[in-house]
Amino acid sequence: MSAAEAVEASLGTTGLNLLINNAAINSPGALETLTAEEMMTVYxxxxxxxxxxxxxxxxxxxxxxxxxxxxxxxxxxxxxINITSLLGSIEKSRENFRCYHLYPYRISKAALNMVTLCLSEDLKQYQILCTAIHPGWVQTDMGSTMAPLTVTYSVSSMMKVLASLSENDTGKYLDWEGKAIPW
Ligand SMILES: NC(=O)c1ccc[n+]([C@@H]2O[C@H](COP(=O)([O-])OP(=O)(O)OC[C@H]3O[C@@H](n4cnc5c(N)ncnc54)[C@H](OP(=O)(O)O)[C@@H]3O)[C@@H](O)[C@H]2O)c1
Incomplete structure (x- = not known):
């Protein structure tokens, strides 16, 4: 049984209120060592x-x-809710590219932002909200211990943002505090 079928069977007629697409991977991502396989796996x-x-x-x-x-x-x-990254911002990449190159990850998150926008337009007719949220630089396996934000802080901040979202926020690209990020 697929995950969707299992959820459907468990929830029955009430349906699913909230789907958070959180899973993602990063990769070395340097131009010098980049391969088609690395690009495609991350994508x-x-x-x-x-x-x-x-x-x-x-x-x-x-x-x-x-x-x-x-x-x-x-x-x-x-x-x-699509969990995205600041590194997917094309505009902000002018400022932060020199710190982290990460070609596959940046490109994938920019594409995920487009997925969010497309879904938000498509699913308005069903009253389904779709928003991209950057969790901040967080102390996880991906973020490392150098990150300034704890998981608890990032998640509790995002929970407040989620609780405040309305039709005004569908198709938006926000950070963990609800501030808009330029595409
Ligand atoms: N941490 C940060 O500073 C930061 C910053 C910006 C954005 N984000 C975003 O925040 C989200 C969470 O990241 P994180 O920091 O928690 O990363 P993480 O510590 O690397 O955890 C990633 C999670 O995604 C799961 N995953 C990866 N590929 C999967 C697949 N194909 N199928 C199912 N599960 C898969 C992993 O499961 P396994 O452990 O089983 O592999 C793991 O639980 C991601 O979308 C990431 O891009 C993180």
Whole structure:
């Protein structure tokens, strides 16, 4: 049984209110050593994965959106949150590229931002909100112990942002405090 089928069977008629696409990978990403395989592996996980997971859970999200007679879009009603990165910002890359090159990761997160925008436009008709959120530089395996933010701080901040999202935020690219990031 697929994850979507298992969730569907467990939730029944209520549907799924909130899907968070969090899983991602990074890679060495230097131009000198870059391979097609490295590019495709990161793209597959960070872009194709979230898009196909969203597609698989769409029937459950639609069900949730229909089940709740709320006028406003929200994470309580039906939403997809894509966990992105500041490194996916094309505009901000002018400032931060010299610190981290990370070609596959940057390109994948820029593409994930486009996935978010496309889904937000597509799924407005079903009242499903779709927003990209950058969690900050966080002390995880990916972020390392050098990161300034703890997991608890980043997650609790993002939870507050999620609770505040409405139709005004669908298709937006926000940070862990809810501040807009330039595309
Ligand atoms: N940490 C940061 O500073 C930072 C900054 C900006 C954005 N982000 C974003 O925040 C999100 C979480 O990152 P993190 O820092 O928690 O990274 P992490 O410590 O490397 O954890 C990544 C998680 O994704 C899972 N994952 C990777 N590939 C997968 C796959 N193909 N299928 C299923 N699960 C998979 C991993 O599972 P396994 O352990 O089982 O492999 C792991 O649980 C990511 O989207 C990342 O890009 C993180």
């Amino acid at each position: 597959q996980t960070n872009v194709v994965g979230p898009l196909l997971v969203s597609k698989a859970f769409l029937p459950s999200l639609k069900k949730a959106a229909q089940a709740l007679d709320l006028e406003r879009m929200s994470c309580n009603k039906a939403a997809i």
